[in-house]
Amino acid sequence: xxxxxxxxxxxxxxxxxxxxxxxxxxxxxxxxxxxxxxxxxxxxxxxxxxxxxxxxxxxxxxxxxxxxxxxxxxxxxxxxxxxxxxxxxxxxxxxxxxxxxxxxxxxxxxxxxxxxxxxxxxxxxxxxxxxxxxxxxxxxxxxxxxxxxxxxxxxxxxxxxxxxxxxxxxxxxxxxxxxxxxxxxxxxxxxxxxxxxxxxxxxxxxxxxxxxxxxxxxxxxxxxxxxxxxxxxxxxxxxxxxxxxxxxxxxxxxxxxxxxxxxxxxxxxxxxxxxxxxxxxxxxxxxxxxxxxxxxxxxxxxxxxxxxxxxxxxxxxxxxxxxxxxxxxxxxxxxxxxxxxxxxxxxxxxxxxxxxxxxxxxxxxxxxxxxxxxxxxxxxxxxxxxxxxxxxxxxxxxxxxxxxxxxxxxxxxxxxxxxxxxxxxxxxxxxxxxxxxxxxxxxxxxxxxxxxxxxxxxxxxxxxxxxxxxxxxxxxxxxxxxxxxx
Numbered sequence: 477x478x479x480x481x482x483x484x485x486x487x488x489x490x491x492x493x494x495x496x497x498x499x500x501x502x503x504x505x506x507x508x509x510x511x512x513x514x515x516x517x518x519x520x521x522x523x524x525x526x527x528x529x530x531x532x533x534x535x536x537x538x539x540x541x542x543x544x545x546x547x548x549x550x551x552x553x554x555x556x557x558x559x560x561x562x563x564x565x566x567x568x569x570x571x572x573x574x575x576x577x578x579x580x581x582x583x584x585x586x587x588x589x590x591x592x593x594x595x596x597x598x599x600x601x602x603x604x605x606x607x608x609x610x611x612x613x614x615x616x617x618x619x620x621x622x623x624x625x626x627x628x629x630x631x632x633x634x635x636x637x638x639x640x641x642x643x644x645x646x647x648x649x650x651x652x653x654x655x656x657x658x659x660x661x662x663x664x665x666x667x668x669x670x671x672x673x674x675x676x677x678x679x680x681x682x683x684x685x686x687x688x689x690x691x692x693x694x695x696x697x698x699x700x701x702x703x704x705x706x707x708x709x710x711x712x713x714x715x716x717x718x719x720x721x722x723x724x725x726x727x728x729x730x731x732x733x734x735x736x737x738x739x740x741x742x743x744x745x746x747x748x749x750x751x752x753x754x755x756x757x758x759x760x761x762x763x764x765x766x767x768x769x770x771x772x773x774x775x776x777x778x779x780x781x782x783x784x785x786x787x788x789x790x791x792x793x794x795x796x797x798x799x800x801x802x803x804x805x806x807x808x809x810x811x812x813x814x815x816x817x818x819x820x821x822x823x824x825x826x827x828x829x830x831x832x833x834x835x836x837x838x839x840x841x842x843x844x845x846x847x848x849x850x851x852x853x854x855x856x857x858x859x860x861x862x863x864x865x866x867x868x869x870x871x872x873x874x875x876x877x878x879x880x881x882x883x884x885x886x887x888x889x890x891x892x893x894x895x896x897x898x899x900x901x902x903x904x905x906x907x908x909x910x911x912x913x914x915x916x917x918x919x920x921x922x923x924x925x926x927x928x929x930x931x932x933x934x935x936x937x938x939x940x941x942x943x944x945x946x947x948x949x950x951x952x953x954x955x956x957x958x959x960x961x962x
Contacts, residue, residue: 494534502527506553511836518833520555525824525833525869532821532912532930539930540813543820556827564823568785569917573818575788576630576921577810579764582795582803583634586757587747590638594744604652604723607639608659612710615663619671625664625907626784627768629918631761636660637925643728645927651721653927658936662713664918665907666944670703671695677873681903684881689895701959702904705947712943713936720936753802760801764791814924821914834869835879848891853952855891856898859884860948863902864941867909873916877906897961901948908944911937 505523510516524546531542547564550556564570583589600610611632618628636656645653672678672695682693750758767774767787774781782790795801828834847855863880884902888895909915911934913923923933956962 490534491536494530494536497534498527498530498536501530513839514836515832517554517556518831518836520553521550521824521827521831522833522837524549524553524555525828528821528824529912533934535929535931538813539817540820543817543823546820546824550823550827555831556823560830561823561827564819564826567819567822568783569822569920570815570819572626572630572785572788572917573815573921573924574810575785575792576633577924578792578795578803578808579630579761579788580634580637581808581810582792582801583757583761584638584809585807586753586802587751588754588757588761589634590641591744591747591750591754592635592638594638594642594747596635596639598741598744603727604643604725605718607643608656608714608717611636611639611656612659612663612714615660616667616707616710619667625668625675626917626921627765627771627787629660629664629921630788631765631768632660632664633921633925636922640927643725647926648929650724650927652723652725654932655717655721655723657922657925657927658933659713659717661910661919661922661933662937662940663710665910665916666706666709666713668907669904670699670706672698675873675907677877677906678903680877681881681899681906684877684885685896685899685903688882688885689899691896693900701900701956701961704955705904705944705951708947709940709944712947713940716936716939716943720939721932756800757795757802760791760794763794764788811924811926814926818913818920818924821912822920825914828869834866837869847887850891852893852897853949855893856901856952857945857949859887859898859902860905861945864905864908864945867905867915868911873906873909877903897956900961901951901956905944908941910940 502523505519505526508519510519514522527549528542528546531537531545532539537545547561550561551558580589596607596610596614600606615628615632618631640650640653640656643650643652645656647653668675669678672682672693678698682698686692764787767782767790768784770777771784795803796805845858847858850858863884866876866880880902881899885895885899888898907916909919913919913930913933919933923930952962
């Protein structure tokens with residue numbers, strides 16, 4: 477009881493202090509003299525981002541309220557135009573989230589998600605740790621078949637939700653729920669870093685390396701150099717998650733005096749044969765996965781391209797159609813409060829990019845160091861740190877690539893270091909966007925479930941990325957030497 481009172485007192489203090497600190501951050505940035513390299517628009521966007529960041533972490537006000545505050549302040553201060561700020565509600569990521577929750581609702585109502593979740597848990601996840609490992613391995617294997625992080629998030633969301641229901645994990649309270657959902661974000665993004673073709677940003681980075689240095693990086697070269705670091709990072713993620721969020725249960729709750737394994741097995745058996753509703757849901761889901769997995773071949777297959785978002789909306793449509801689907805609007809579970817947060821958070825991040833404030837911050841960091849005077853290893857570690865943690869100010873992977881990779885290649889050439897040594901490992905950090913919900917679409921999808929807070933994700937993600945940064949340091953003296961990068 478005493479511990480609970482202390483926790484409540486700390487949370488209350490955080491809320492009060494959070495508002496004060498947020499206002500101070502906004503005032504300090506907004507009233508400071510505008511640097512030559514920063515526009516007034518950029519200064520406004522930076523002040524608002526700093527303010528809402530403090531509010532997100534401290535949870536001083538509800539996240540949806542801070543999102544609405546960001547949209548209002550961007551318009552009032554000139555950080556972004558009203559049309560642009562409100563236009564975020566039409567961004568593809570918002571529609572993707574909406575469609576993902578329709579798909580999840582359809583899979584859940586049909587019973588397919590429950591059947592699949594019971595199968596995974598009863599066969600491979602009879603304990604909480606095993607369930608986490610099983611889902612992580614599924615995500616890793618899927619990354620080779622469905623390279624899109626967003627598509628994998630939408631695919632795995634209904635399974636994750638149903639597994640948490642099997643474990644009776646309460647959103648916002650269950651440590652198991654927190655670790656599972658945030659771990660899926662980590663596996664989603666970090667496994668992508670091991671596969672060159674898994675995101676357009678990485679392909680762009682390799683293109684810059686080829687154009688500016690004449691050095692070609694093949695799919696196999698990338699896999700060999702990056703995947704070991706990705707896998708070790710995911711191991712660190714699992715260990716850190718176990719320490720931060722010790723599971724409140726080792727196994728799913730037992731029923732009728734039976735072991736969890738027996739109870740789950742009987743529950744799975746009791747579902748019987750698949751119903752017509754389940755079969756329709758599976759067909760819709762299979763069509764969705766096929767279209768996501770063949771994303772790069774649509775023109776050859778159909779003569780036209782269907783985007784990732786349109787595939788998700790098509791799936792949502794199929795779930796609603798009479799005689800084909802299994803769902804109606806009232807049965808759809810959409811967390812509108814978290815959808816509003818996603819819009820506001822995305823607007824704050826996009827304004828930071830679009831106003832040039834993010835570029836200003838990055839250039840300022842590079843200018844602080846006398847790079848030519850540094851030993852090669854120190855230069856390597858500084859560049860890797862900046863490359864990884866620059867995602868805190870850039871919401872777009874593409875923008876990060878455009879700004880970072882050419883700059884890093886020029887720095888390497890200027891100081892006489894092999895450009896591949898700096899540019900290729902820096903490219904492995906393009907998907908390190910795991911610390912805040914608006915930094916990439918999978919983050920928003922999993923955050924919208926309500927199982928974890930912004931602070932949970934931020935602290936967990938920062939610790940994992942520090943481990944990845946240290947792994948880069950170890951690889952410099954070991955793996956990168958073995959493969960000839962150093």
